[in-house]
Amino acid sequence: MSTTTLRKNQKNQLNNSGINQQILRAFAGELAKDIHTQDDLAELSASLVKMTIEAALGAEMEHHLGYAKHEQNT
Numbered sequence: 001m002s003t004t005t006l007r008k009n010q011k012n013q014l015n016n017s018g019i020n021q022q023i024l025r026a027f028a029g030e031l032a033k034d035i036h037t038q039d040d041l042a043e044l045s046a047s048l049v050k051m052t053i054e055a056a057l058g059a060e061m062e063h064h065l066g067y068a069k070h071e072q073n074t
Helices: 004-014 021-032 038-065
Strands: none
Touching: none
């Protein structure tokens, strides 16, 4: 398989935001194993939203400050 074909295949696995759909599907499949009730699904959904927002805010702060959390500003 050529390098160009490999790159196209990798690109096809990414959606418009750059998220690798294959990895996301595998992750969702693992999480789904523990979902048995509607409450389980609601709790998982809320946790994922919370973690995503926290990660985004942390990345934004890191970008704004110019260094990572717990890193010394030199």
